[in-house]
Amino acid sequence: MIDVGAAVALIVMLPSPASRLPMQDTTRGKAVYVKWCAGCHGDTGAGDGVAAAHMLPRPRNFTGGLYKIRTTASGQLPTDADLLRAIDEGLPGSAMPGWKGRLSDAERRSVLAYIKTFSSFFADTSQHVVPLKFSSPPGGGTGADALKVGRQFYDSIGCRKCHGDQGRGDGPSAPTLKDDADFPIFAADLHQNWRFRGGGAVEDIYRRLRTGLDGTPMPSFADLIDQKFLTDQELWRLAQYVRSLSPAAPPEVRDVVHAPQIPGTVPASPDDSTWARVARYWFPLVGQVIHKSRWFAPAVSGVWVQAVHDGKRLALRVSWDDRTESPDTAWLKFEQRILQTVAGDDSGSPPPQAEPWPDQLAVQFPRRLPEGSGGMERPYFLMGGATDPVYQWRWISRPRHAFAGLARGIERFDTLPGAPAGQATYDRGEWRLVLTRALATPDTANEVQLEAGRAIPLAFFAWDGSSGEHGSRMAVSTWYFLALDRPTPPGVFISPVLAMLVTLGLGLVVVRRAQRRGGARHIS
Amino acid sequence: MRKLGAVAATGAVLALALAAWTRQPPPPAQGGGTVSGKVKFTGTKPTMPKIDMTEEPKCKAKYQGVPTDETVVVNANGTLANVFVYVKSGLPASYTASAPAGPVTLDQDGCRYHPHVLGIQVGQTLAIKNSDGILHNIKAKAKANRPFNISQPTVMTSNKTFDKPEVMVALECNVHGWMHAWLAVLPHPFFGVSGADGSFTLKGLPPGTYTIEAWHEKYGTQTATVTVAGSETKTADFSFAAK
Numbered sequence: 001m002i003d004v005g006a007a008v009a010l011i012v013m014l015p016s017p018a019s020r021l022p023m024q025d026t027t028r029g030k031a032v033y034v035k036w037c038a039g040c041h042g043d044t045g046a047g048d049g050v051a052a053a054h055m056l057p058r059p060r061n062f063t064g065g066l067y068k069i070r071t072t073a074s075g076q077l078p079t080d081a082d083l084l085r086a087i088d089e090g091l092p093g094s095a096m097p098g099w100k101g102r103l104s105d106a107e108r109r110s111v112l113a114y115i116k117t118f119s120s121f122f123a124d125t126s127q128h129v130v131p132l133k134f135s136s137p138p139g140g141g142t143g144a145d146a147l148k149v150g151r152q153f154y155d156s157i158g159c160r161k162c163h164g165d166q167g168r169g170d171g172p173s174a175p176t177l178k179d180d181a182d183f184p185i186f187a188a189d190l191h192q193n194w195r196f197r198g199g200g201a202v203e204d205i206y207r208r209l210r211t212g213l214d215g216t217p218m219p220s221f222a223d224l225i226d227q228k229f230l231t232d233q234e235l236w237r238l239a240q241y242v243r244s245l246s247p248a249a250p251p252e253v254r255d256v257v258h259a260p261q262i263p264g265t266v267p268a269s270p271d272d273s274t275w276a277r278v279a280r281y282w283f284p285l286v287g288q289v290i291h292k293s294r295w296f297a298p299a300v301s302g303v304w305v306q307a308v309h310d311g312k313r314l315a316l317r318v319s320w321d322d323r324t325e326s327p328d329t330a331w332l333k334f335e336q337r338i339l340q341t342v343a344g345d346d347s348g349s350p351p352p353q354a355e356p357w358p359d360q361l362a363v364q365f366p367r368r369l370p371e372g373s374g375g376m377e378r379p380y381f382l383m384g385g386a387t388d389p390v391y392q393w394r395w396i397s398r399p400r401h402a403f404a405g406l407a408r409g410i411e412r413f414d415t416l417p418g419a420p421a422g423q424a425t426y427d428r429g430e431w432r433l434v435l436t437r438a439l440a441t442p443d444t445a446n447e448v449q450l451e452a453g454r455a456i457p458l459a460f461f462a463w464d465g466s467s468g469e470h471g472s473r474m475a476v477s478t479w480y481f482l483a484l485d486r487p488t489p490p491g492v493f494i495s496p497v498l499a500m501l502v503t504l505g506l507g508l509v510v511v512r513r514a515q516r517r518g519g520a521r522h523i524s
Numbered sequence: 525m526r527k528l529g530a531v532a533a534t535g536a537v538l539a540l541a542l543a544a545w546t547r548q549p550p551p552p553a554q555g556g557g558t559v560s561g562k563v564k565f566t567g568t569k570p571t572m573p574k575i576d577m578t579e580e581p582k583c584k585a586k587y588q589g590v591p592t593d594e595t596v597v598v599n600a601n602g603t604l605a606n607v608f609v610y611v612k613s614g615l616p617a618s619y620t621a622s623a624p625a626g627p628v629t630l631d632q633d634g635c636r637y638h639p640h641v642l643g644i645q646v647g648q649t650l651a652i653k654n655s656d657g658i659l660h661n662i663k664a665k666a667k668a669n670r671p672f673n674i675s676q677p678t679v680m681t682s683n684k685t686f687d688k689p690e691v692m693v694a695l696e697c698n699v700h701g702w703m704h705a706w707l708a709v710l711p712h713p714f715f716g717v718s719g720a721d722g723s724f725t726l727k728g729l730p731p732g733t734y735t736i737e738a739w740h741e742k743y744g745t746q747t748a749t750v751t752v753a754g755s756e757t758k759t760a761d762f763s764f765a766a767k
């Protein structure tokens with residue numbers, strides 16, 4: 001006779017979908033939701049938690065069952081896998097973090113199940129949630145021919161209307177865009193794929209073209225394949241073109257901007273050919289949320305920085321994506337909607353009136369380089385303090401000029417007589433600015449003296465006037481460093497990158513020797 | 525033989541009669557009652573903003589002057605156009621209507637929707653046509669139904685259907701911020717839109733007492749109660765005031 005225990009064991013061992021996945025428990029899901037999610041998404045899932053008013057984009061309102069990132073057709077409910085991906089990975093470019101490392105599998109699945117209870121659509125048996133079948137990307141996607149085809153469709157299906165000619169989200173329709181809840185929404189900057197909500201891989205982009213982003217102005221282009229306006233391959237080419245606008249890998253944040261010494265004089269123009277040969281460094285910016293008025297929706301997400309010197313002068317090139325050459329009256333209504341949507345910290349007072357603010361950029365240094373061996377003492381990164389000022393270069397888009405001064409905190413800025421030279425170009429969604437100054441200046445008390453071979457602290461601040469940014473409403477970075485490389489006699493010259501490669505190469509040689517000696521099979 | 529024939533004939537008549545008796549309610553075809561009326565407008569006619577179509581020369585070329593927003597269209601005779609009038613309630617619970625085979629067409633022409641306000645039956649095809657040949661996206665911001673947002677970058681037609689009654693579904697184009705239209709999805713064919721003379725007609729109503737609602741995108745809703753019997757025509761006038 002088979003005993004009961006064995007039978008139970010047999011049943012438990014039988015694979016069934018239910019036993020393979022951790023339980024989806026809405027009671028447990030609710031507990032997780034209340035603890036971790038409700039602060040932004042609200043107790044009733046309406047996307048109206050206490051923190052929501054400060055956010056742009058706003059937290060998802062779960063009650064409509066409407067989701068941006070899906071593998072299903074336009075307007076269809078997402079699959080559980082779609083929702084789990086958003087929970088696990090987060091939504092880049094928004095305040096939604098990934099929860100994979102913070103919550104257990106069971107917690108994440110339970111909260112998923114609970115989130116679905118906010119919308120009656122998930123319980124509606126007439127809703128068929130069917131993921132679309134996606135093809136694989138055709139080869140040659142980074143080649144010139146493929147990208148040319150992609151660009152043709154970028155133009156012919158009207159991507160540029162919102163995303164702009166160069167894909168920086170500055171198209172003619174961009175300032176009118178709103179989401180289904182009437183909040184202002186930005187057309188994605190296609191040069192920053194690491195901020196795409198659904199992922200920046202070419203497969204992700206292709207899927208978004210097929211499915212659209214529900215609740216936003218971004219439509220589905222799937223019909224165009226059915227109606228033979230374009231082929232599936234051509235849609236892939238478009239995705240590949242969009243992918244090509246961003247760097248091959250997300251920018252790595254490094255601490256030091258290296259300024260090589262170049263022969264001749266430093267370039268004063270942002271479009272000088274020299275810049276094509278100089279490494280660029282990415283510095284992320286975040287909203288200024290320390291002092292009033294706080295700003296939670298910074299428009300500039302980061303700056304690309306390049307630097308060169310010629311032994312006498314430094315040229316610093318800062319470029320950043322900005323949808324507008326502010327002030328731009330075409331965006332005044334959009335600015336007003338942003339100011340109405342994103343709450344400041346003086347709640348109760350009405351949102352400020354939109355004004356035609358200019359764009360601004362600041363580069364910050366200490367007045368003097370830190371002294372001593374362990375001397376990395378720097379002024380307060382947020383524009384210094386009353387007794388510990390910082391030296392800043394500032395640039396403003398209208399009237400377009402550069403100047404320098406001492407900042408003593410956010411509120412106080414005293415202009416100095418000496419100013420850096422500034423040249424800027426605005427080109428279809430991008431500012432390119434070059435600031436140049438002599439390494440040594442007469443005013444050694446106030447103006448930082450730039451010396452080769454020293455770690456020169458620097459930080460960045462950016463304002464987009466058309467997003468209502470001015471004063472303390474800005475994007476800020478922390479302290480980084482600028483290093484003016486010493487001239488290297490030819491022959492001895494070895495760049496840090498080269499040095500790294502050499503080291504790596506030597507390492508490989510060592511490994512290969514070890515492999516030969518010990519037998520390759522032991523080294524995987 | 526003759527007798528047998530007579531029996532057969534009687535049977536057929538009986539069968540027909542039985543069929544007629546069991547089929548309820550009667551089809552809302554030629555017969556039935558009619559509710560018609562006018563939608564008046566009182567007060568000062570608002571000035572609608574001009575639409576700047578400079579970005580779309582193809583659309584701009586379709587107009588003599590400068591097109592204006594269609595949120596409020598007051599007719600020359602002082603009536604209000606684009607008011608959706610429909611039977612909100614009063615049909616017997618057993619009433620069912622199958623969707624007509626033909627589609628309702630919504631045309632995007634001159635970067636505007638034609639018609640601006642329209643009704644459709646549950647399950648009926650909405651044919652969304654792009655006559656402009658420039659990029660429009662059409663987004664249906666449905667709440668009871670599932671929404672959609674599709675791209676139409678060329679002259680083409682896309683078909684959509686709606687499963688559930690919903691008054692109203694907002695339709696919009698995001699490429700052209702001024703483009704919007706309103707779609708009502710109903711489980712019956714008793715609806716109409718006030719036209720260029722402000723009049724509307726609901727035909728083929730089974731006998732009964734109905735709540736008729738008049739809906740306007742800016743001025744909200746008004747209701748009237750109307751009882752119709754047989755094939756009579758009843759009048760229900762509405763009046764919206766400027767605000």
Ligand SMILES: [Cu+2]
Pocket residue numbers: 635659660661697698699700703
């Ligand atoms: Cu349009």
